[in-house]
Amino acid sequence: MSQSAFPGERPDRPEEECAVFGVYAKGEDVARMACFGLQALQHRGQESAGIAVGDGETITVAKDLGLVTQVFDESTLAALDGFVAVGHARYSTSGGAASWEAAQPHISAIDDVLIALAHNGTLVNTNAIRTSLISEGVQFRSHTDSEVAAKAIGYVTQQTHHLRNGIRHAMETLEGAYAMVLASPDSLYAFRDPNGIRPLCVGRLPDDRGWVVSSETCGLDIVGAEYVRDVEPGEIVCFNDEGMHSEQGVAPRRRAACIFEYVYFARPDSVLDGMSVYQARRNMGRVIARESPVEADLVLGVPDSGVPSAMGYAAESGIPYADGIVKNRYVGRTFIQPTQAMRQLGIRLKLNPLPSVIAGKRLVVIDDSIVRGNTSKKLVDMLREAGAAEVHLRIVSPEVLWPCFYGIDTDSRDQLIAANMTNAEMCEFIGADSLAFITLEGLRDSIRANHEGFCEACFTGEYPVDIPESISKNSFLTKADFAEASGLQ
Known part of the structure; x- marks a missing residue:
């Protein structure tokens, strides 16, 4: 469960789990862009912040407890050099109290290659997946469902030697709500659960300088990216040297976008699903x-x-x-x-x-x-x-x-x-x-x-x-x- 603003108190507001942000842009300071994107999305999570950057060869990550401006300064950002980045601001709901180990992005190794995953949402079947991965020798550093997703993708990719296969298999296995961004050393991926419960959108930088993915459009605005579209339920979108590519990871189900995003969570200057x-x-x-x-x-x-x-x-x-x-x-x-x-x-x-x-x-x-x-x-x-x-x-x-x-x-x-x-x-x-x-x-x-489909379970008890x-x-x-x-x- 999450931690309240003051010890000993339970929050008297619904609290959002986190924000995700991703950038693919050669020749740009992607770490700084991710930092500004996370500041625009800070309302979605204030317990920890992290950014991982790929430079074509490896992934470098910096993360810690605190607000974005508490975690990142000029020297920290200068050490994150590359052209693909994923960022995360966390509010814990699955995985317990705030800790460095629970901070995202989570890193997973595929042989000698690293990937970094940032997740917004909560998965409901991680115990079985974690147990299965542990039996295969996979080690965990936290109790978060997001690390389970990262390690599941890494494990399957290691077996099949193709990252998209790892993502697709994870999407077929994971149940619950997820809007995820993932960085390999040379590519950015964005994918969303088949019900589309948590929001995720795509933007393009001016003059075709690159691509941005954000939990909300206000994250696109702060870096000057133009909104292109939302990531569709069950879709995998990849950004690399060849541009933007899309494929269906899993078949979409009944649309169930969280209706509370409009009531409370999203910033008022954001646009969700055209509204x-x-x-x-x-x-x-x-x-x-x-x-x-x-x-x-x-x-x-x-x-x-x-x-x-x-x-x-x-x-x-x-x-x-x-x-x-x-x-x-x-x-x-x-x-x-x-x-x-x-x-x-x-x-x-x-x-x-x-x-x-x-x-x-x-x-x-x-x-x-x-x-x-x-x-x-x-x-x-x-x-x-x-x-x-x-x-x-x-x-x-x-x-x-x-x-x-x-x-x-x-x-x-x-x-x-x-x-x-x-x-x-x-x-x-x-x-x-x-x-x-x-x-x-x-x-x-x-x-x-x-669209006409919302998740209204908190009002009706009907869970998608x-x-x-x-x-x-x-x-x-x-x-x-x-x-x-x-x-x-």
């Missing part, structure tokens, strides 16, 4: 304004993801929008931990209200999601202390009722507030005057992507990839289930 994330969030605000209207004086958005939705709510309802909550953008994941007394301040470390704006006002507060409910409770308390007359909470995702196993760190059902309380009970616990969630139909209508019982056994139980099993009911 602007910013516009999708504005649409969500408009929809919930129609679904759950309320009389109020101001509309506030919880920074950052709630702001576009709040603007949409204000535009649809006619209630004025105001910036009533200020976010401290320099408090996030850090190795300088607060004292217990500071920790008790809760979200005030990141958010602070403006009493001059909200005092005496009836507020509609727009947020992206509620997982455990503790942050929402602290938020409402904070707004009331600042003088709000009423607080009406509107959430632009449906109730999170089920855990995610595909690269989002949500709690087991016994920790999900909506799985254990009615709307009225949640509203009372949080302390709001009213509470409403967007409907699933409304969320779908807000997103006009160039089967979850092994060894993983799901206790995750699906609510507090009532545990109490009944313990004889307390």
Whole structure:
């Protein structure tokens, strides 16, 4: 499971596993480009960062715990010389706590040739694959599913003497969510699970200088690459001296792109499957304004993801929008931990209200999601202390009722507030005057992507990839289930 921002606390937001970035560009400083790409994608993972570079002969990797700017400086980047690079920013969900061994990219040896793999997502069948590889003499340095994928590709490639065979075999074997970039000494590969759960896109540098692969289009923008297209589900894309080449690694399955990317994870300036994330969030605000209207004086958005939705709510309802909550953008994941007394301040470390704006006002507060409910409770308390007359909470995702196993760190059902309380009970616990969630139909209508298939398992419990019982056994139980099993009911 992932680590919270402060020790002893579980995060009260869904957390994304990681970001991946790749570059193939001869004559360019690919390490520096990867570094800037990872900075644009830093919101997707803040525990560790790494870059691996190929120079035609070998792979050199640099990685460590911390933010991208904490891990890389001029001297570190200068030592990464080559023309193909893969980069990674990690937030752990599979493989436990942050550690150097778990940091990516992962390296695998194919005889005397090295490959480097960066992975976004979570695999659900790695235990069996790891056991099989260990029986063949393969050694592991971490417990991450990403290292299992890297070693599986390396092992099969060593047997077949063709890297694409290794990638294709891995794709036929691995189950779960994955968007991966892989560097050999002279080529870049990008491939995606057959359901297309996690995002991955391709861009081209100006004047045909090279190719870029990124988790989001904002990573392309920062290096001046023009968006070309998304990597299709089940597809393998290769970049080398001969240009860009595509082949189908495995047959695509039912499309199941993570719908939470639009709600929370992706940067608002990114485009996913042809849909602007910013516009999708504005649409969500408009929809919930129609679904759950309320009389109020101001509309506030919880920074950052709630702001576009709040603007949409204000535009649809006619209630004025105001910036009533200020976010401290320099408090996030850090190795300088607060004292217990500071920790008790809760979200005030990141958010602070403006009493001059909200005092005496009836507020509609727009947020992206509620997982455990503790942050929402602290938020409402904070707004009331600042003088709000009423607080009406509107959430632009449906109730999170089920855990995610595909690269989002949500709690087991016994920790999900909506799985254990009615709307009225949640509203009372949080302390709001009213509470409403967007409907699933409304969320779908807000997103006009160039496909119609989403993974909505966290709302519906319908998982596009089967979850092994060894993983799901206790995750699906609510507090009532545990109490009944313990004889307390």
